[in-house]
Amino acid sequence: MKRIIASIVVLSAMLTLFGCGDKETVSEIKTQTAVNVTVASPERMTIENTVTYTGEIKASASTSVSSKASGVAKAVYKEIGDYVEEGETLLIIDDTDYKTQYNQAQAAYNGAVAQYNSIKNGSTQQTKLQLESTLSAAKIEYNNAKTNYDNQKVLYENGAVSKAVYDAAVTRFENAKLNLDTAQNNYDLTINVVLEESKASAQAAVNTAKVSVQAAQNALNNTVVKAPISGYIAARNANKGQMVPAGVEVFSIKATQSVEAQINVTEAVISEISVGTKAVVNVKSANSEDIEGTVTNVSPVKNPQTGMYLVCVAVENADGKIKDGMFADIKLTLNDSVDALAIPSEAVLEDKDGTKYVYIASKNEANRKNIKVGIINDKYTEVVSGITEKDKVIVSGKDYLSEINNKIRIVSK
Numbered sequence: 001m002k003r004i005i006a007s008i009v010v011l012s013a014m015l016t017l018f019g020c021g022d023k024e025t026v027s028e029i030k031t032q033t034a035v036n037v038t039v040a041s042p043e044r045m046t047i048e049n050t051v052t053y054t055g056e057i058k059a060s061a062s063t064s065v066s067s068k069a070s071g072v073a074k075a076v077y078k079e080i081g082d083y084v085e086e087g088e089t090l091l092i093i094d095d096t097d098y099k100t101q102y103n104q105a106q107a108a109y110n111g112a113v114a115q116y117n118s119i120k121n122g123s124t125q126q127t128k129l130q131l132e133s134t135l136s137a138a139k140i141e142y143n144n145a146k147t148n149y150d151n152q153k154v155l156y157e158n159g160a161v162s163k164a165v166y167d168a169a170v171t172r173f174e175n176a177k178l179n180l181d182t183a184q185n186n187y188d189l190t191i192n193v194v195l196e197e198s199k200a201s202a203q204a205a206v207n208t209a210k211v212s213v214q215a216a217q218n219a220l221n222n223t224v225v226k227a228p229i230s231g232y233i234a235a236r237n238a239n240k241g242q243m244v245p246a247g248v249e250v251f252s253i254k255a256t257q258s259v260e261a262q263i264n265v266t267e268a269v270i271s272e273i274s275v276g277t278k279a280v281v282n283v284k285s286a287n288s289e290d291i292e293g294t295v296t297n298v299s300p301v302k303n304p305q306t307g308m309y310l311v312c313v314a315v316e317n318a319d320g321k322i323k324d325g326m327f328a329d330i331k332l333t334l335n336d337s338v339d340a341l342a343i344p345s346e347a348v349l350e351d352k353d354g355t356k357y358v359y360i361a362s363k364n365e366a367n368r369k370n371i372k373v374g375i376i377n378d379k380y381t382e383v384v385s386g387i388t389e390k391d392k393v394i395v396s397g398k399d400y401l402s403e404i405n406n407k408i409r410i411v412s413k
Contacts, residue, residue, distance in 0.1 A: 033407070034364065034407040034408055034409040035366075035397050035400045035401055035405070035407065035408050035409065036397055036408075036409050036411045037359075037361065037366070037394045037395075037396060037397030037398065037401075037408045037409070037410055037411065038394070038395050038396045038397065038410070038411060038412045039361045039392040039393060039394055039395060039410055040343060040344055040347065040392070040393050040395050041389065041390075041391070041392060041393070042341050042342065042343050042383060042387060042388070042389050042391060042393060043341075043342055043343075043389075044339055044340070044341060044342075044389070045339075045340060045342050045380070046336055046337065046338045046339070046340065047336065047337050047340045047342050047374075047375050047377065047380050047381075047382050048333045048334075048335070048336040048375065048377060049333070049334045049335050049336065049375040049376065049377055050331050050332060050333050050334065050377055051265075051269055051331070051332050051334060052329055052330065052331045052332075053263040053264070053265060053329075053330050053332070054263070054327060054328070054329055054330070055261045055262050055263030055264070055313075055327070055328055055330050056261070056262055056325065056326070056327055056328070057259050057260070057261055057262075057283065057315070057322055057323065057324060057325060057326040057327070057328055058259065058260050058261075058262050058312075058324060058325075059231070059234075059254035059255055059256060059259055059260075059324045060255060060258045060259050060260040060314060061229060061231070061254075061255040061258075062231070062234065062252065062253065062254040062255065063228055063229055063252070063253050063255075064249045064251075064252055065090065065225065065227065065228065065249065065250055065251040065252065065253060066246070066247050066248055066249050066250060067091065067093060067222065067225050067244050067245075067246055067247075067248070067250055068222040068246055068247075069093050069098065069219060069222035069223045069246055070093075070243075070244060070245050070246040071093040071094050071095075071097070071098075071223065071243070071244060072093065072094045072241060072242070072243055072244070073091055073092070073093060073094075073238050073239065073240050073241060073242050073243075073244050074092045074093060074094045074095075074240070075091065075092040075240060076090070076091050076236070076238055076239060076240050077089055077090055077091065077092075078090050078091075078233050078236065078251065079233065079236060080233050080234065080235065080236050081232060081233060082232070082233045083230075083231070083232050083233075083320070084227040084230065084231065084232075084233065084253065085227065085230050086227055086228065086229050086230045087226050087227060088226060088227045089224055089225070089226055089227075090225045090226060090227055090250070090251055091224075091225040091238055091244070091250055091251070092223060092224050092225070093222075093223040093224075093225070093244055094223070095220055095223040098216070098219050098220040098223055099220060101216045101219065101220075102213070102216040102217060102219070102220050104216075105209070105212040105213045105215070105216040106213055106216070108209045108212060108213075109206070109209035109210055109212065109213045111209075112202070112205040112206040112208070112209040113206055113209075115202050115205065116199070116202035116203055116205070116206050119198050119199050119202045131183075131186060131187045132187065134183050134186070134187075135180075135183040135184060135186075135187045137183075138176070138179045138180040138182075138183035138184075139180060139183075141176045141179065141180070142173075142176040142177055142179070142180040144176070145169075145172045145173040145175070145176035145177075146173055146176070146177075148169050148172065148173070149169045149170060149172070149173035151169075152165060152166050152168075152169035152170075153166065153169070225250060225251075227251075227253060228253070229253055229255050230255060230257060231253045231254050231255035231256055231257075232253065232254055232256055232324075233251060233252070233253060234252040234253065234254045234324075235249070235251065235252035236250070236251055237249055237250050237251070238250040238251075254324055256317055256320050256322070256323070256324070257316075257317060257318060257320075258314060258315065258316055258317055259314075259315050259317045259322050259324070260296065260312045260313060260314050260315060261279075261281055261293065261312070261313045261315055261328045261330050262310060262311070262312055262313075263310075263311050263313070263330050264303070264306055264308035264309065264310060264311075265308055265309045265310075265311050266308055266309075267302065267307075267308075267309065269332075269334060270298070270309045270311075272334040272335065273295060273298055273311055273332060273334065274295065274298060275295055275296060275297065275298060276294060276295060277294070277295040277332055277333065277334070278292070278293075278294065278295075278332070278333045279292075279293040279294065279295060279313045279330050279331060279332050279333070280292065280293065280330075280331045280333075281293045281313065281315050281328050281329070281330050281331075282328060282329045282330075282331075283321075283322050283326055283327075283328045284327075284329075285326050285327070286321040286322045286323065286326060287321070288321055288322055291315055291316065292316075293313040293314055293315045293316075293330070294313065294314050295311060295312070295313050295314075295332070296312050296313065296314045297310075297311070297312040298311050298312075299311070311332075313330055313332075315328075335375065336375065337374055337375050337382050340374065340375065340382040341382065341383050341384075341387075341388075341389065342380040342381060342382050342383065343358065343380065343381055343383055343387075343393045344379065344380060344381075344393075344395050345376060345377065345378065345379060345380055345381045346395060346396075347381075347393045347394065347395045347398065348371070348373070348381050349398060349399075355370055356370070356371050356372075356373055357369060357370045357371060357386075358371055358386075358387065358393050358394065358398075359393070359394040359398050359401050359406075360387065360391045360392060360393060360394070361392040361393075361394055361408060361410060362392075364407060364408060364409070365406050365407060365408065366394055366398075366401045366406045366407075366408050367406070368403060369386050369387055369391075370386055371383050371384075371385065371386030371387060372384040372385045372386055392410075394408070
């Protein structure tokens with residue numbers, strides 16, 4: 001009996017103990033602990049959507065330099081790695097034969113000019129004077145013969161002279177007219193046809209000789225090979241004393257005043273990149289940072305090997321620090337929003353269905369607000385709707401909040 005009573009007492013004590021424990025648990029559930037949070041006010045700013053790729057620097061312009069003249073290299077002035085200005089001499093070819101050809105062409109030209117001047121001012125002028133003299137004499141004789149003929153005709157008709165005298169006057173007049181016509185024809189033919197053709201032929205010879213001189217001069221000039229662009233010598237294929245064939249590359253020059261960064265872009269963003277897209281380029285190995293660049297070329301075709309699209313960004317390189325082959329980080333601005341309402345990106349939460357929301361601090365409580373967002377980058381998110389500039393957005397501590405557990409303590413602003 002005593003054992004039964006003792007057991008009942010123990011059981012009652014245990015029930016009492018467990019009953020007290022349940023009340024304490026319920027009390028703890030009902031009493032929330034405030035979550036420490038930090039808040040931020042939405043700001044008006046220009047927000048950009050950017051992506052960053054690593055690419056390789058390439059010379060934006062390069063050229064292969066060849067000689068238009070063939071011959072032995074008499075002097076070679078530049079080595080690989082040398083910087084050259086546009087128009088600077090790179091190589092000189094032995095010009096002995098070219099000078100001879102030029103001198104011969106010049107002599108032929110001088111001879112043609114002398115012949116032309118002789119025709120124009122010498123024999124042509126003398127022939128013209130002779131023809132003019134003959135024609136003038138024929139005109140004088142014709143006038144005299146005509147006057148005599150007219151007089152004798154009147155006298156003959158009046159019976160003052162014999163028929164023989166009259167016939168002699170007629171003959172003289174007819175011969176004078178024939179001589180005048182002949183002199184006039186000779187003058188016209190010689191001056192207007194023969195001499196003009198001679199002058200034209202002589203002028204043509206001068207023109208042909210002049211072209212030959214110009215060609216010989218060009219050939220002589222081509223023995224000096226000059227840099228067509230400014231840049232660095234990337235290759236040299238000629239040595240002093242070596243035969244240099246025409247048309248074969250002797251130097252390769254890469255321009256560096258402006259270079260381009262080449263990057264491979266995924267298809268996820270290629271549609272948002274176009275010629276003119278802004279970029280910021282950083283080349284660590286050249287200690288060149290935050291260089292403004294611009295997209296100059298977007299490949300319309302995917303590289304079958306990489307599955308990506310080639311994009312070229314022009315980069316200024318006035319000091320020449322950036323070299324061909326260096327690696328660069330290129331940040332492209334895909335789009336931007338001016339005067340956007342933005343909040344720190346870390347303040348934004350997302351439901352499983354994709355709904356984005358934030359918690360707003362209101363006194364000592366956190367209230368959830370669904371938001372519609374625009375541009376998102378690693379620092380800020382554009383809020384299109386859902387909050388105002390007056391709201392206090394919870395940044396840190398948000399992960400410990402819920403609609404039930406919404407008590408907060410703001411520790412910093």
